[in-house]
Amino acid sequence: MKRLSLVVILLALFAGACSSDDSPEVGAAGSVSAGDTGGVDLTADSNHGIRIALHNWSSQLVGAEVIGSLLEGAGYEIEYVEIDSRDVYQSMCDGEIEIVHEIWEAPFGLSFEDQVGAGCVLDWATHSANTRQGWWYPDYVEEQCPGLPDWEALNDCSAIFANTETGLLGRYLTGPLDWLTGDVERVEALEMDFAVRNAESGIALWDELQAAVETRTPIVIFNWTPNYVEAIHTGSFIEFPDFEEDCFTDPTWGTNPDLTHDCGNPSDGYLKIGVNGHFPEQWPVAAALLGRIDLTNGMLSTMAALVDVAGMSPSEAAEAWIEANPAVIAQWTTG
Numbered sequence: 369m370k371r372l373s374l375v376v377i378l379l380a381l382f383a384g385a386c387s388s389d390d391s392p393e394v395g396a397a398g399s400v401s402a403g404d405t406g407g408v409d410l411t412a413d414s415n416h417g418i419r420i421a422l423h424n425w426s427s428q429l430v431g432a433e434v435i436g437s438l439l440e441g442a443g444y445e446i447e448y449v450e451i452d453s454r455d456v457y458q459s460m461c462d463g464e465i466e467i468v469h470e471i472w473e474a475p476f477g478l479s480f481e482d483q484v485g486a487g488c489v490l491d492w493a494t495h496s497a498n499t500r501q502g503w504w505y506p507d508y509v510e511e512q513c514p515g516l517p518d519w520e521a522l523n524d525c526s527a528i529f530a531n532t533e534t535g536l537l538g539r540y541l542t543g544p545l546d547w548l549t550g551d552v553e554r555v556e557a558l559e560m561d562f563a564v565r566n567a568e569s570g571i572a573l574w575d576e577l578q579a580a581v582e583t584r585t586p587i588v589i590f591n592w593t594p595n596y597v598e599a600i601h602t603g604s605f606i607e608f609p610d611f612e613e614d615c616f617t618d619p620t621w622g623t624n625p626d627l628t629h630d631c632g633n634p635s636d637g638y639l640k641i642g643v644n645g646h647f648p649e650q651w652p653v654a655a656a657l658l659g660r661i662d663l664t665n666g667m668l669s670t671m672a673a674l675v676d677v678a679g680m681s682p683s684e685a686a687e688a689w690i691e692a693n694p695a696v697i698a699q700w701t702t703g
């Protein structure tokens with residue numbers, strides 16, 4: 369493995385480090401130059417920090433730090449960048465982010481694939497994990513609303529999910545806006561008697577779920593798998609008309625001829641790693657390591673549980689996870 373020399377690391381630190389591709393950069397010899405490569409030999413590992421996206425759900429925050437720690441262990445400088453999931457693919461295309469390691473197909477697939485198509489982002493790896501997101505309820509709701517998990521059955525008993533604020537409509541709690549759940553569009557396209565409300569965070573979703581379960585109150589919320597939730601509560605996803613790609617892009621597809629989203633999400637969605645187009649040229653060794661990272665459903669739910677159930681910070685959880693998985697870490701780091 370080609371390690372960065374201490375001199376280069378110190379230079380990068382004292383220069384304020386991590387200048388972006390289009391600003392003057394400190395080359396390996398300490399000279400400042402401008403231009404595409406900034407005097408850096410792009411065939412060698414660069415002396416700039418690697419920027420990893422941080423999003424607002426637990427498994428992602430933990431996994432980002434696991435990956436960051438492994439790269440730091442290999443001698444790289446890492447920067448974590450908190451960024452909205454609506455902006456991240458454009459930012460990665462613009463060269464402001466190197467790594468996004470949890471790209472969920474249902475909400476983010478189209479924006480990611482657009483940038484891959486534009487040639488500025490690379491589809492770098494596909495995890496083993498199968499993903500699903502959607503409307504979900506804990507088991508006891510099945511007795512309160514016969515016919516579940518069918519979406520039309522759910523709609524027929526929308527009234528049991530109503531509260532004073534939603535009036536005659538059932539209340540459906542989805543995630544923060546940047547999770548792009550498509551639920552407002554779905555309710556409209558399928559003409560459902562539900563009001564969509566946005567939780568501010570995953571924690572807010574789980575707090576409501578916990579309170580409802582304790583009193584067996586009817587609840588339907590946004591959930592996903594892999595997540596810690598399935599280890600604690602049994603429940604099911606609502607079954608909407610089967611997903612096909614055209615459903616999200618072609619209004620004429622499906623029962624509503626005028627609107628998209630008259631379907632559910634994919635039930636076996638991908639989970640991918642994307643990198644900025646320059647990443648493998650600038651950091652070939654890091655890129656090879658990243659390409660060996662493979663998250664499974666079990667890994668993701670454990671990472672989420674360390675934060676959402678055990679109450680660790682993402683950093684503590686990442687450290688604990690690395691310590692508990694030496695064989696996996698060895699496989700990823702040595703190939």
Ligand code: TMO
Binds near residue numbers: 475547592
């Ligand atoms: C992107 N998410 C896992 C929160 O649905």
